[in-house]
Amino acid sequence: xxxxxxxxxxxxxxxxxxxxxxxxxxxxxxxxxxxxxxxxxxxxxxxxxxxxxxxxxxxxxxxxxxxxxxxxxxxxxxxxxxxxxxxxxxxxxxxxxxxxxxxxxxxxxxxxxxxxxxxxxxxxxxxxxxxxxxxxxxxxxxxxxxxxxxxxxxxxxxxxxxxxxxxxxxxxxxxxxxxxxxxxxxxxxxxxxxxxxxxxxxxxxxxxxxxxxxxxxxxxxxxxxxxxxxxxxxxxxxxxxxxxxxxxxxxxxxxxxxxxxxxxxxxxxxxxxxxxxxxxxxxxxxxxxxxxxxxxxxxxxxxxxxxxxxxxxxxxxxxxxxxxxxxxxxxxxxxxxxxxxxxxxxxxxxxxxxxxxxxxxxx
Ligand code: GLY
Numbered sequence: 001x002x003x004x005x006x007x008x009x010x011x012x013x014x015x016x017x018x019x020x021x022x023x024x025x026x027x028x029x030x031x032x033x034x035x036x037x038x039x040x041x042x043x044x045x046x047x048x049x050x051x052x053x054x055x056x057x058x059x060x061x062x063x064x065x066x067x068x069x070x071x072x073x074x075x076x077x078x079x080x081x082x083x084x085x086x087x088x089x090x091x092x093x094x095x096x097x098x099x100x101x102x103x104x105x106x107x108x109x110x111x112x113x114x115x116x117x118x119x120x121x122x123x124x125x126x127x128x129x130x131x132x133x134x135x136x137x138x139x140x141x142x143x144x145x146x147x148x149x150x151x152x153x154x155x156x157x158x159x160x161x162x163x164x165x166x167x168x169x170x171x172x173x174x175x176x177x178x179x180x181x182x183x184x185x186x187x188x189x190x191x192x193x194x195x196x197x198x199x200x201x202x203x204x205x206x207x208x209x210x211x212x213x214x215x216x217x218x219x220x221x222x223x224x225x226x227x228x229x230x231x232x233x234x235x236x237x238x239x240x241x242x243x244x245x246x247x248x249x250x251x252x253x254x255x256x257x258x259x260x261x262x263x264x265x266x267x268x269x270x271x272x273x274x275x276x277x278x279x280x281x282x283x284x285x286x287x288x289x290x291x292x293x294x295x296x297x298x299x300x301x302x303x304x305x306x307x308x309x310x311x312x313x314x315x316x317x318x319x320x321x322x323x324x325x326x327x328x329x330x331x332x333x334x335x336x337x338x339x340x341x342x343x344x345x346x347x348x349x350x351x352x353x354x355x356x357x358x359x360x361x362x363x
Pocket of ligand 1: 140141144146244247248
C-alpha cells in the first residue's frame with residue numbers, strides 16, 4: 001500500500017486477462033497508456049457533470065495522435081438503458097470503430113457499467129478503460145468487470161462479465177463530490193472491512209474525518225484496502241461461481257429496500273440497512289457476537305447512514321426477496337458473518353429467523 005505517498009498504487013486483478021487498478025492523483029495523463037498502442041479511435045462516455053474533464057481527456061488523447069470522440073450520457077440509472085446503449089453503438093458504427101479501438105468510461109458506477117457493456121458488445125468486445133469518479137465506482141462498480149444495463153423487469157438483467165483493460169482511480173476527482181454521496185459510497189468501503197479487512201473499520205473508528213476526507217492518507221488507505229479486497233475476490237472468481245458472492249454482503253435486503261424505495265435511495269444507504277440486517281441474522285444463525293453487531297451500527301451511524309427501516313415493511317421486503325430468488329432460480333441466500341472478516345453463506349433460513357432478525361432492524 002502506498003497510502004500517504006503521492007505515487008500511484010497499482011493493485012493487480014488476477015485472471016485471464018488480468019488487469020491493474022491504479023489509485024493515485026492526477027491520473028488522467030495515464031489514460032493514453034492504458035488504452036494501449038493498438039487503438040486509433042476512442043469513445044469517451046461520460047456523465048454531464050464531467051464535461052470539462054472529458055474535454056480535457058479528449059485533448060490529451062488527440063495530442064497523442066488518437067481520434068477521440070465524446071459522448072455525454074444521462075447521469076445515474078438513466079445511463080443504463082437500452083436506448084442509451086443503442087445510441088453508443090450508433091456512434092461507434094457511424095465512426096467506423098474497429099475491434100482494436102477503445103471505449104473510456106468516465107463517471108459513476110452507472111456510467112462505467114454502461115461503458116463496459118457497450119465495449120463488451122461492440123464487435124463482440126473492445127478494450128474499455130474505466131475512470132470511475134465516485135467512491136462506489138472506485139471500490140466496486142468499475143473494478144470487477146460486471147457490466148450491464150437495466151430492463152423494465154429489473155436492474156442489471158442484461159449484461160456481460162467483461163474485464164477492463166485498466167481501471168484508473170484518480171482521488172482528485174472525488175474532491176467535488178457532495179458529502180452525502182461520498183458517505184453513501186463509503187458503505188461499500190466498510191463492507192470490505194466487515195467481510196475481509198478489519199483494518200478499514202479501525203481507520204473509520206480511529207478518525208472518521210480523516211477516513212472520509214479524499215485528501216487524507218487514511219482515506220486513501222481505506223479505499224486502497226477496499227479495492228484490494230475486491231481485486232482478490234474477483235481475481236479468484238471473476239464470473240461469480242462461488243467466492244464472489246461475499247461481495248453481496250448486505251445486498252439481499254439492500255436490493256429489496258432499493259426496489260421498495262423505487263430506486264430513489266442511494267445504493268449505499270440501502271445496503272447499510274442490509275448489512276445491519278445481515279449482522280443480526282448472523283447473530284441468530286452463526287453466533288456472531290453482540291459486540292460485532294453493535295460495531296456495524298456504530299460505524300454505519302458514524303457515516304450518517306441509515307441502520308433501521310419501518311417495521312410494517314417486512315412483508316413487502318420478504319415478498320421482494322422471494323421474487324428475486326425465484327427470478328434467479330435459487331434458494332434465498334444471505335451472506336452472513338461468523339466473525340468480522342469471516343463470511344459464510346446462509347441458505348434458505350426459516351422465515352421466523354428472518355423475521356426475528358428484522359425485528360432488531362425495524363424502527
Ligand atoms: N458488486 C458485487 C460484485 O461485483 O460482485
